[in-house]
Amino acid sequence: TWRLESAREVESLLHYKELIPRLEEALGKFSSRDSVEVIQPVRSTVPLQKHNGFLGLMPTYMENDGVLSTKLVCFYNRGAGSTLPSVSATVLLLDPESGHMKAVMDGEAITSMRTAGASEISAKLLMRPGAEVLAILGTGQQALSHYNAFTEMLSFKEVRVWNHRREGAEKFCRSVSGPVTVCGSVEEAVRGADVIVTVTRSTEPVLCGRWVKPGAHVAAVGACRPDWRELDDSLMKEAVVYADSREGAMAESGDVILSGVEVFAELGDVINGIKPAYREKTTVFKSLGMGVEDAVAANLVYEQWKAKAYKL
Numbered sequence: 001t002w003r004l005e006s007a008r009e010v011e012s013l014l015h016y017k018e019l020i021p022r023l024e025e026a027l028g029k030f031s032s033r034d035s036v037e038v039i040q041p042v043r044s045t046v047p048l049q050k051h052n053g054f055l056g057l058m059p060t061y062m063e064n065d066g067v068l069s070t071k072l073v074c075f076y077n078r079g080a081g082s083t084l085p086s087v088s089a090t091v092l093l094l095d096p097e098s099g100h101m102k103a104v105m106d107g108e109a110i111t112s113m114r115t116a117g118a119s120e121i122s123a124k125l126l127m128r129p130g131a132e133v134l135a136i137l138g139t140g141q142q143a144l145s146h147y148n149a150f151t152e153m154l155s156f157k158e159v160r161v162w163n164h165r166r167e168g169a170e171k172f173c174r175s176v177s178g179p180v181t182v183c184g185s186v187e188e189a190v191r192g193a194d195v196i197v198t199v200t201r202s203t204e205p206v207l208c209g210r211w212v213k214p215g216a217h218v219a220a221v222g223a224c225r226p227d228w229r230e231l232d233d234s235l236m237k238e239a240v241v242y243a244d245s246r247e248g249a250m251a252e253s254g255d256v257i258l259s260g261v262e263v264f265a266e267l268g269d270v271i272n273g274i275k276p277a278y279r280e281k282t283t284v285f286k287s288l289g290m291g292v293e294d295a296v297a298a299n300l301v302y303e304q305w306k307a308k309a310y311k312l
Ligand SMILES: NC(=O)C1=CN([C@@H]2O[C@H](COP(=O)(O)OP(=O)(O)OC[C@H]3O[C@@H](n4cnc5c(N)ncnc54)[C@H](O)[C@@H]3O)[C@@H](O)[C@H]2O)C=CC1
Pocket: 075, 085, 086, 087, 111, 115, 138, 139, 140, 141, 142, 143, 163, 164, 165, 168, 199, 200, 201, 202, 203, 206, 220, 221, 222, 223, 224, 287, 288, 289, 290
């Protein structure tokens, strides 16, 4: 069994330019609902009540590609004083024929990068052509990976960030290489923005529809429990709502369930040409995270790692 237990080592083997095309292909395969392409049940979750968290189990089998994996992810709604991460994950890659373990790897970088990769795909497909202003709400782990993916793969003239604690936003600015404007309120950050990424741990709406420019694209990444929100009802009702998985969104997204809106399409439906990309309308991509994204990312890490090991 190959062991890649350091997030840094996994991160050094993953690059958005290689990862994103594989994610795009995987999202299309998932939405084709062809069992020889992808079998991926909706995540099962076990509450960790004492610790204010959940364990998520995310198995996936891609028969045609010979990829079998599962991610074990613990995610928490941590109090402000905690120094522990909000998301902690491990990915196991298995040989589908023997069932033997091929690799066990840290899932932190995989989770950060594949989530940002999926959001980047949503923006590429759904934002208005010529989008100039990116706003990021939240300044934690996902904010960083989204900043990296969006600035590397797309071009924005301005990046704004907001955090509910200003020092968090200032720390974020110091940790990235490009220019970023710190905003004192969500409204200030999102007014006139073309693309908005919500990556907070909030359980109540932080983004209100009345602040969002018509035609903007929102990649909504937080609020992955049926009673958690990041977006208000007016935004959900105004927007055309896309998701990574329709079943996942209907089971896990408070923004979808509690607003009562329909998921118009999966991102994979757009990739497959089955559903239109309404670039001129206000769009929301509700991301819950999928095992198939972890599977292709882990398989890419494994391939890169083997190539590196055999070159030595
Ligand atoms: N859709 C997906 O595939 C994934 C979703 N997530 C979710 O994305 C969110 C962000 O994850 P990470 O960046 O890893 O977490 P993190 O803890 O590193 O960052 C969270 C950010 O939210 C801010 N925050 C905390 N409480 C808040 C509140 N009440 N209102 C507004 N902001 C608040 C924090 O200051 C921090 O800037 C979490 O909800 C997590 O569960 C995480 C991984 C994958």
